[in-house]
Amino acid sequence: MATGMPVRRRYLVIQLRRLRSAANMTQDEVWKDLGWSRAKIQRLEAGEFQRVKAGDIMALCQLYDAPADVAQELIQIARDSRTHKPWWLQYQDVLPGAFLGLEAEATMIQEFNIGLVPGLLQTEAYVSALLEASVGSTRDQAAQRLKIRLERQETILQRREAPLIFVVIDEAAVRRQIGGPEVMHEQIRHLCEIGQRPNVDVQVLPFDAGAHAAAGLPFTILSFGSDNSADSVVFLESRADGFYLESAEEIDRHRLVFSRTQGSALSVKDSAAFLEGLIS
CATH class of the missing domain: 3.30.870 (Endonuclease; Chain A)
Structure with missing residues (x-):
């Protein structure tokens, strides 16, 4: 990669891939179900984006039947990517x-x-x-x-x-x-x-x-x-x-x-x- 993948972006990508795998869906099934282009889901899962729409992440989480807490976390990451909040993470839960x-x-x-x-x-x-x-x-x-x-x-x-x-x-x-x-x-x-x-x-x-x-x-x-x-x-x-x-x-x-x-x-x-x- 020419530039590093920010931590939150990398984490978002990892979680999206895992959710799709858990849902037993292929990328082709996803973009067809959501009416997207094939390139869009490929870019998302490759981390090839600077900003991501919260609505897109919400749609994916609904399609994958993601747990509510996971969906909320990923949607918040997407929202933060649209602002000037820093791309470092803090955690205060039981585990990071x-x-x-x-x-x-x-x-x-x-x-x-x-x-x-x-x-x-x-x-x-x-x-x-x-x-x-x-x-x-x-x-x-x-x-x-x-x-x-x-x-x-x-x-x-x-x-x-x-x-x-x-x-x-x-x-x-x-x-x-x-x-x-x-x-x-x-x-x-x-x-x-x-x-x-x-x-x-x-x-x-x-x-x-x-x-x-x-x-x-x-x-x-x-x-x-x-x-x-x-x-x-x-x-x-x-x-x-x-x-x-x-x-x-x-x-x-x-x-x-x-x-x-x-x-x-x-x-x-x-x-x-x-x-x-x-x-x-």
Whole structure:
């Protein structure tokens, strides 16, 4: 692509494709049913638009019998595209739905994390311990989060063409006793095992590495189908919300930061030995 696809546009495209697939409809069936041209639905699903009509998205959601909350979200994205609102996303719901949708489509995931093991690599017991300690969630919400976290892992890690996953984990994340010694022993063992997969690299950034390029700020880079900044986004997570960076300058900067942080971390082989040493 000559220019990057903004996050909301990419998310809209992903959801429209999924809804059509769930409705068991072809593109030809869609444009004929709606009285559109073939080119129109092709452009929509390819993300080849700058603005999209809310009425078009509403018509598609009705045709696909989309859930009300999904339809409302997509229609709002279309409305926002007609204004000067920024193309970054915030979330305040139980989970960042847009992030999960984008993550599931990524061909490469690069993540630096500090105090916690990255979500894709967490065990069920580790996740449960985190949710038990969380503030502001009901028991039902915690159960929902656990279910979605496990489904998210299965969707991404077990899919036929699994993404390349590169993670750098600060030593603090594997030293902190989330859930107690038994839970952490299982979690670290899981890191050792999953790190043996050909598409997964796990590195530990030790305390004695001192200052490093990431400067204590966790982030995730999601790439889609190519290795250029125009086809990637950076996700910054916080307790209350999350932000997406999509400019070429920001993406290139975070890629450089990630590369230098990898250089400061233990090698994949030495990281595996370090983790084994924690549970031996």
